[in-house]
Amino acid sequence: MAGPVGRVRTRWRSSLYLRVVATTLALSILVVVVLGQVLMGRITSGLLDAKQRASLVEAQAGLNQAQALITAAGEDNAERNQSLEPVAVQLASGGQGTPRLYDVLLLTSSTSLYQRGSSTVTVESVPDDLRSAVENEDVQASTFTEIVYIDGRPPVPGFAVGAPLTVPGLGTAELYYLFPLTQEQQTLDLVRRTLLFAGLVLVLLLGWISWFVTRQVVDPVRYAAAIAEEFSAGHLSERMTVRGEDDLARLARSFNDMAASLELKIGQLEDLSRVQRRFVSDVSHELRTPLTTVRMAADVLHESRDDFDPATARSAELLQTQLDRFEALLSDLLEISRFDAGAATLDVVEGDLHDAITSVVEALLPLAEPTRTRIRIHQASEPATAEFDPRRVDRILRNLLANAIEHSDGQPLDVRVGVSDEAVAVVVRDHGTGLRPGESSLVFNRFWRADPSRVRSIGGTGLGLAIALEDARLHGGWLQAWGAPGDGACFRLTLPRVLGTDISASPLPLEPSDATTERRMPLSVGAGARTPPTGSGVSDDE
Amino acid sequence: MVHDRHGRCDHGDMKGRILVVDDDTALSEMLGIVLRGEGFEAHLCSQGDLAVAAFREFNPDLVLLDLMLPGKDGIEICREIRAESGVPVVMLTAKGDTVDVVLGLESGADDYVVKPFKPKELVARVRARMRRTDGGRPESLEIADLAIDVPGHTVKRGDEHIALTPLEFDLLVALARKPWQVFTRETLLEQVWGYRHAADTRLVNVHVQRLRSKIEIDPENPQIVVTVRGVGYKAGPA
Numbered sequence: 087m088a089g090p091v092g093r094v095r096t097r098w099r100s101s102l103y104l105r106v107v108a109t110t111l112a113l114s115i116l117v118v119v120v121l122g123q124v125l126m127g128r129i130t131s132g133l134l135d136a137k138q139r140a141s142l143v144e145a146q147a148g149l150n151q152a153q154a155l156i157t158a159a160g161e162d163n164a165e166r167n168q169s170l171e172p173v174a175v176q177l178a179s180g181g182q183g184t185p186r187l188y189d190v191l192l193l194t195s196s197t198s199l200y201q202r203g204s205s206t207v208t209v210e211s212v213p214d215d216l217r218s219a220v221e222n223e224d225v226q227a228s229t230f231t232e233i234v235y236i237d238g239r240p241p242v243p244g245f246a247v248g249a250p251l252t253v254p255g256l257g258t259a260e261l262y263y264l265f266p267l268t269q270e271q272q273t274l275d276l277v278r279r280t281l282l283f284a285g286l287v288l289v290l291l292l293g294w295i296s297w298f299v300t301r302q303v304v305d306p307v308r309y310a311a312a313i314a315e316e317f318s319a320g321h322l323s324e325r326m327t328v329r330g331e332d333d334l335a336r337l338a339r340s341f342n343d344m345a346a347s348l349e350l351k352i353g354q355l356e357d358l359s360r361v362q363r364r365f366v367s368d369v370s371h372e373l374r375t376p377l378t379t380v381r382m383a384a385d386v387l388h389e390s391r392d393d394f395d396p397a398t399a400r401s402a403e404l405l406q407t408q409l410d411r412f413e414a415l416l417s418d419l420l421e422i423s424r425f426d427a428g429a430a431t432l433d434v435v436e437g438d439l440h441d442a443i444t445s446v447v448e449a450l451l452p453l454a455e456p457t458r459t460r461i462r463i464h465q466a467s468e469p470a471t472a473e474f475d476p477r478r479v480d481r482i483l484r485n486l487l488a489n490a491i492e493h494s495d496g497q498p499l500d501v502r503v504g505v506s507d508e509a510v511a512v513v514v515r516d517h518g519t520g521l522r523p524g525e526s527s528l529v530f531n532r533f534w535r536a537d538p539s540r541v542r543s544i545g546g547t548g549l550g551l552a553i554a555l556e557d558a559r560l561h562g563g564w565l566q567a568w569g570a571p572g573d574g575a576c577f578r579l580t581l582p583r584v585l586g587t588d589i590s591a592s593p594l595p596l597e598p599s600d601a602t603t604e605r606r607m608p609l610s611v612g613a614g615a616r617t618p619p620t621g622s623g624v625s626d627d628e
Numbered sequence: 629m630v631h632d633r634h635g636r637c638d639h640g641d642m643k644g645r646i647l648v649v650d651d652d653t654a655l656s657e658m659l660g661i662v663l664r665g666e667g668f669e670a671h672l673c674s675q676g677d678l679a680v681a682a683f684r685e686f687n688p689d690l691v692l693l694d695l696m697l698p699g700k701d702g703i704e705i706c707r708e709i710r711a712e713s714g715v716p717v718v719m720l721t722a723k724g725d726t727v728d729v730v731l732g733l734e735s736g737a738d739d740y741v742v743k744p745f746k747p748k749e750l751v752a753r754v755r756a757r758m759r760r761t762d763g764g765r766p767e768s769l770e771i772a773d774l775a776i777d778v779p780g781h782t783v784k785r786g787d788e789h790i791a792l793t794p795l796e797f798d799l800l801v802a803l804a805r806k807p808w809q810v811f812t813r814e815t816l817l818e819q820v821w822g823y824r825h826a827a828d829t830r831l832v833n834v835h836v837q838r839l840r841s842k843i844e845i846d847p848e849n850p851q852i853v854v855t856v857r858g859v860g861y862k863a864g865p866a
Contacts, residue, residue, distance in 0.1 A: 371722045374722040374744050375652045375655055375722060375743060376652075376654070376655075377743070377744040378655055378743045378744040379654045379655045379658045381744050381746060381747070382658045382661075382746075382747045385662075385746065385748075413744055416744075
């Protein structure tokens with residue numbers, strides 16, 4: 087039911103054409119109808135007035151003639167009675183023609199005798215009102231009437247003029263002229279038909295004109311809209327064609343100016359960012375050759391440290407460890423610049439998240455050793471198989487776990503795996519210092535540190551979580567953080583089981599169930615910098 | 629100490645002759661120090677356009693080749709060396725993730741090391757490439773219409789001799805020794821290249837292509853080294 091109505095409404099709202107044309111049609115129909123009515127009224131009254139005037143003149147002439155004939159006929163009653171008939175006939179003969187111009191009735195009501203001037207019309211053609219007016223008031227009167235014929239022809243509208251006729255000895259007779267308005271009727275019918283036709287044509291013409299005019303405005307507007315859509319879809323070189331000097335040409339010119347300036351600005355920004363990324367990448371690459379040399383030199387020194395005095399030996403050791411750190415930083419920088427350049431690609435295989443977790447945890451045990459941090463793995467009841475890039479997922483897990491070990495203050499870590507139909511998730515929970523309000527959205531920022539004064543025990547590069555976030559995003563997954571002061575932090579990685587599908591919900595909650603309730607509320611900020619806490623995927627940035 | 633190392637590894641005079649082609653003199657010098665420390669004889673060359681001449685003169689057992697060189701780039705040098713010799717070529721590259729690696733491998737390099745590398749890593753790569761299947765025990769294999777003489781390092785189709793690089797030869801022998809077995813790329817990386825951990829499987833892909841182009845009658849439709857989809861490669865039915 088609501089379907090078609092809804093469609094029409096939508097169409098009405100969305101189409102300027104429809105609105106303009108429909109409004110024009112409605113208004114022009116109204117105007118034409120009113121105009122037609124007025125015109126019709128004027129023509130009708132004009133025609134009838136003329137007819138009326140002519141009829142009265144005619145009737146007056148007939149009356150005079152009849153009076154003259156009667157007066158000339160003499161005094162004899164019988165003869166007069168006889169003579170009235172020929173008078174009427176003679177009068178009526180003036181109305182001969184096809185159709186008849188008029189009919190004449192000569193009535194004498196006192197004797198209830200009436201004679202006809204013309205034998206075609208009935209007495210009923212003369213309205214009673216008119217008769218009584220003529221009889222009683224003894225003046226000429228006229229009215230519109232319907233002429234009824236004797237031979238059964240359909241009655242026609244007519245104009246009746248009556249006047250008293252003084253017949254000596256007999257009293258008063260009434261003479262009625264009946265003018266059929268057939269011709270006028272026909273004329274009016276013709277005029278009405280013509281007006282109707284003209285009105286119809288006019289309305290259609292106006293509709294077409296409005297469509298045509300609207301098209302002149304709407305088409306360029308639609309064209310402009312299409313170009314603007316193209317432009318906003320990223321085709322920055324789209325321009326409108328400027329034609330003429332009118333307002334639409336001005337619109338096109340303004341649009342083009344805007345587009346050109348936007349294109350320029352965007353181009354400049356892109357260049358700038360390309361140059362910057364290129365620079366980062368070049369710097370990283372250029373650093374590699376000297377770093378290789380230094381690395382090897384340090385290694386040679388390190389191998390021979392037993393031969394050195396303690397200070398030099400320690401220096402060689404420091405050189406070695408710091409080079410490891412430097413190298414890690416450099417490779418992280420390179421990785422980030424690869425993400426920034428959009429050059430990162432996925433090397434996907436189908437695997438079980440459990441296996442990845444087990445191997446990463448095993449590899450990280452030496453890190454957890456000094457603080458005796460226990461890592462508890464809570465596996466899901468079913469296999470957590472999904473399509474992912476093992477190298478990247480290993481790196482995400484390594485970063486999350488290393489980060490958790492560093493911030494756990496020796497408290498045990500919980501690694502929990504969850505599986506649903508659409509996604510697999512792993513939550514890494516520590517019970518360390520936790521995060522202050524607002525920090526859960528900062529942890530994924532590059533080189534961000536929760537506490538700048540805090541000693542880095544493991545010595546991450548500061549890029550680990552940023553890279554992890556990019557890795558997750560590359561999979562179309564989520565990486566989110568939760569934390570409360572004194573209640574530890576919680577990181578959740580959610581990956582789609584089938585690559586390229588959207589995730590609607592993670593199989594595991596982000597807020598740990600063991601979190602203190604009153605702290606939970608204001609701090610359960612989701613997500614990394616650009617990751618939506620809920621919703622469909624994180625690919626919103628590209 | 630050096631003497632100690634010498635004594636441990638020496639089976640003659642030197643373990644091998646290595647030509648180092650790198651324009652960064654500090655790095656080449658350092659490479660020289662490390663390689664000599666490991667008992668290799670190293671010869672340094674810092675210019676691309678002199679590399680091929682140095683190769684002919686020095687006649688090394690292995691070439692360490694930087695990809696970005698002034699004069700003539702590493703890819704071109706590698707191609708020229710390959711044209712006249714099957715000596716193992718290990719590329720030094722600063723860009724492990726780009727097409728450079730594939731380009732280098734396709735031009736004939738056997739393996740590559742990404743800068744910055746640890747000296748041990750480099751030495752392991754060098755050793756793996758210079759390791760020779762010990763001769764002595766005569767072993768001859770037949771696969772399809774090819775006859776392989778393992779100690780003699782020759783492959784023949786009928787009377788026609790097919791020249792393979794040592795790496796390609798090792799690859800073919802590894803496959804031909806167990807024609808019933810499907811080798812994953814990882815297994816081949818371990819057996820032929822000597823990688824202990826997962827490495828770049830592009831190495832295998834590129835070298836299988838190169839091997840096919842030499843031994844297959846129709847490389848587009850290989851009959852000897854067959855791809856097993858989703859698993860790896862096997863030597864085709866004899």
